[in-house]
Amino acid sequence: MSSINSISVGKLVRLIGTPKCPALVDVRTDEDFALSPFLLPGSVRRPFGDVNGWAAALRGRSAVVICQKDLKLSHGVAALLRDGGIPAEVLEGGYLGWESAGLPRVPTGKLPPQNTQGRTLWVTRERPKIDRIACPWLIRRFIDPAALFMFVAPSEVSAVGEKFDAAPFDIEGVFWSHRGELCTFDVMIEEFGLATPPLLRLATIVRAADTARLDLAPEAPGLLAASLGLSRMYADDLEQLEAGLNLYDAFYRWCRDASAETHNWPTAKTKA
CATH class of the missing domain: 3.40.250.10 (Rhodanese-like domain)
Incomplete structure (x- = not known):
């Protein structure tokens, strides 16, 4: 109506x-x-x-x-x-x-339980680079805008998840992790029913950068460089995540709206 x-x-x-x-x-x-x-x-x-x-x-x-x-x-x-x-x-x-x-x-049915404030809680390895920034971006933008993330020592991810009822991701032996050639970002897009053309294009870039297969997408070296640069700029993982959200916002908008656009300045001019 x-x-x-x-x-x-x-x-x-x-x-x-x-x-x-x-x-x-x-x-x-x-x-x-x-x-x-x-x-x-x-x-x-x-x-x-x-x-x-x-x-x-x-x-x-x-x-x-x-x-x-x-x-x-x-x-x-x-x-x-x-x-x-x-x-x-x-x-x-x-x-x-x-x-x-x-x-x-x-x-x-695929969502983890919510805490008392109605927010989902996720846990992964500390010092994120690519997949562990891409997945929180996907969750915040498409799953739970108020989601909370914990970055902890790799050996403690599973135990922290059990103790705090948090969903572990991007570690071995859990549901939200790599499957075959797919990275965790791919898996989340598939499981959450988000396989739109822009997100699938972004997933290819993320997979290429995350699994050292830069030939899969020409944009992958740029994402890898920016991700490694962010990891050197921030000692605090949550501060790095906030900066990384902006990075993935830009890549998503490029995948959705600007992939056909080029930039060439100054343009070549024909001599008189």
């Missing part, structure tokens, strides 16, 4: 995966969710009957509210958010409109 406070599927799909994406709030009923236990990339489920309980976490951001059919639940929740000073729109067509468009949906 189109309204002045709605956003189209086409416009939202361009925002998802970028730093400017609004908070995406899924307020479907438990019954509707059980019929299709998937989420729009980057969205989180929140109960429509407890807006006051979770709205404060959206302060400083705009929001898009998603219900099953773009009817009473999303419109009511969006109105309450706006009343609380949070700019909020509803998704035209709701979840079913997104689903019918054949766009990516994240299977919630």
